[in-house]
Amino acid sequence: MLDTRTNQSFTSRHQTRSFTFSNSSAYLYYRLNVSQNLGGGNALQLAELRVGGSLAAGTMPGTPVLAAPSVDSDAVTLTWTPAANASGYYVQRVNDDGSGTTEIFTSSTSYTDTNLAPGTSYLYQVQAVNGALRGFPSEVSARATTAGVAVHQDITALSSSVPVEQHPGNGVSGEDVTKVTDNNPFSKYYEPSSSTWIRLETPSSVVTSYSLTSANDFPSRDPKDWTLEGSNDGTSWTVLDTRTNQSFTNRHSARAYSCNPERLEFSRYRLHIQDNHGAGDTQLAEWRLFGTSSASLAAPAAPGSVNAQALSGNQIRVTWTDNAGQLNPEASYRVERATNSSFTSGLVVGTTGAGSTELRATGLAPNQTYYFRVSAQNAAGSSIEVGPVSATTTANTPPASFVENGWYDGQNRTVTLAYSDANLAAYFDQYVPNPSGATWVAPIVSEAWGYAKDTYGSMVDPILHMIGNQDNAPGEVPGTLAYNVGGVVYASDSAASYRNIIFTVSSDWSVPDYGWVVQSLIHEMGHIVESNNNGIAGSPAFNAWGDSKWAEIFGYDVFLHLTTISPNLAPEIYADNVSHTDGFGVYWFRDWYYPLYAGDFGNTDADHKGSRFLARFFQLLAEHLPTINSTYGNRPLNLGEFIHFCAGAAGVDLEDEARLAFRWTPQLELELAKAQTEFPGVSALYLGNRAPGFTLDPITRGATVNVALSGQTLAGTASDPDLGDTLTYSKQSGASWLTVASDGALSGTPPSVGLSTAVVRVTDQDGLFDxxxxxxxxxxxxxxxESDAQFCARLGAGCGSLSDVDNCGAPRSVSSCGSCTAPETCGGGGTPNECGDPGGSTPCGGLCSSPIVFSTQSYHSGNLGTAATCHETTVNLQGLNCGNFAAGRTFLINGVLVTCNGANVTLPAERNGGYCMQASAGNQPWAYFSTF
Structure with missing residues (x-):
């Protein structure tokens, strides 16, 4: 301890105070430990901290200049210019999981960082040292992203053996070792110790990669150090991979790793976890093995005990038992819904993720019988359909009265209906003296909810239930939430009887209050929009924006469009919001949401700004985040992921803007990089060029010792998502006898018998590679x-003729690798030797390019725009409602001209499994597409 101060204060803002003390020792680090503030609660603030004194004896080293990092599959090589007076250097690496900085000393001016996670981004800086003195660190490097791991056959899915653990019986129900291989990222294996091993017996296989998925909570329980081992007898084990200091970016986050470079074949695999991130217990959601095996995946077992239960006038819950286990697991469940038992009327198809045992069908008609049948699906096919089962929705008439169901610290008043229309049912509790005089608020909330439905979707229930509570009435308990705040209960909640309910409190409901009353109700409405959007319950982004920076922009958007209040209110809301910050001093509305809403970040297209940008954000969450049981499984978005999905909705790269808007840190930069890798479909919406990729990994070829290669090439082994790019090939390492020409031609003479390997690269003209x-x-x-069939299979050909070299290096031509079923033709989808529709394999293929894809609960009004942009979905649409204001307007669906008639419009037949929507020239159709 160098100095201690108590009872200090500042006499004015921005005042600087200096404190001196005696000290003759030199230190590298100094820490200010603040033990108490001046009584302002738990918050603490300080404008500036400066430390002064004299330098220790010696010469201060200079600052090295760090060059761009060189990246290999699992290593990053750094080089830098020598710094003056430097006796060595500290290389500092920032990890992407929030665990801080790793520091490595070297006396060289280069360093290769190994044992890195594949498909992961890292940041580096270098600091020179001279004895006890450190110089200023270099500039932080550009992101260094290691190459991802190619995923092959899922070996775990081929095993009928139950995994075995080192310490059987953890005593936690539902978290046993079988959960680590159940193909469900939302379940987990829990072990009450910091080290353990898990063993799995499989068909004989060559495992070349594996993945681990973090569990739902407690990052300190995540594995950090481990080895993967293989065995054929369960006694003698061979180490296939060793990892140390590994970490996970987020909850439910998967990391993939390569292993077994010698391609050894085993029938047993063991994951030995030696340490975690500091907890006394360990947990893991999934452990998957990938490679090659003679065994093959089969269709999953059919679900059992299918049942349908009406929850309300607009919801039915379909439940089943998950009979597909570790062997041949399901990738998803398909749920068909119709209005007759033969499934020929009103057919709608919904899907839900692996591990699900229910699906909520929402937005249904009241007093209607619906029929359902369910099947499990994976890459090998589908189980039999189980059903039909049926249920009939109730009437959707708001009750005349009901009792609050104990939410928010026990609210239990009787509320009575005072106003209702197609959008709103307004209730007041028994302590409101004159409910009929309080209905001034109802038309405002009704119009706001109508606008929200038109803009963001149905939010499950078309009728919003609003409750007005009386302030200072019996039952109000000071210091609790009951009757002291506004609040919300969702239509996914049985406590709300599956209704959307918002409520707030006022001391006098007869006096119009456009401040607290109206704005708190719109705020709570914003929570419904974020938490019940697209038929999926939960708000992943709440973790990023809290309670609630989203509500600020939502409220502004709503007030801007209301006609039942003064037009001056929206500018007042704007003026108020621009001064709001979060707990870290970030101006979410001023520096992020409003510029995006106004199209000031380059998102000038009408489909990428305003309310369309806001709605698109929720659509992208529904399309790309994993779901289970019609929920997001409590998976949170970190701030980097939030920025990533905003960029996808805006259609522009927002990293530069985010650096200014948020408290930018290396951690946030790496969160964004991880999100761009983990959700490539969103990246494609705003990141220009995309990297090419090899279609097979590894690529296997035959050759004869001391015989020169002839006719072998890599051309055609890589695909390019950006058609028209120029691809070049090169050798990175290995097989010194091999030469790879830029056009992919292979030449050279192998000098010895056995396996000879090389790492090769394909690169486009912008430097992106695989x-x-x-x-x-x-x-x-x-x-x-090899046989012709083996020849075709090895080269990934499923149809058409093929010429290449066989496994022995000899030229081989096969006249047919298979045939296609009409209307598909070989190469029709654009990929040689694969079956596809000549018009394309997607709904918009052959009609328009670069469609905006959606797979949500609904596709909202106005999103087709006036340009000839195209939008597509593979979700079976129930129908199209153009709205009375769009009557007579025309546009194209699957190439068929459709005219809006102000009511429900019959859709043409599906095209390539879905629908392609195009605006007609100069005509703006406003439309609402209703799905499952």
Missing amino acids: TVELVFEVTDGTCTP
């Missing part, structure tokens, strides 16, 4: 040629 391992099986000339 790497793959090229494996030559070099024989002595007595090679047994």
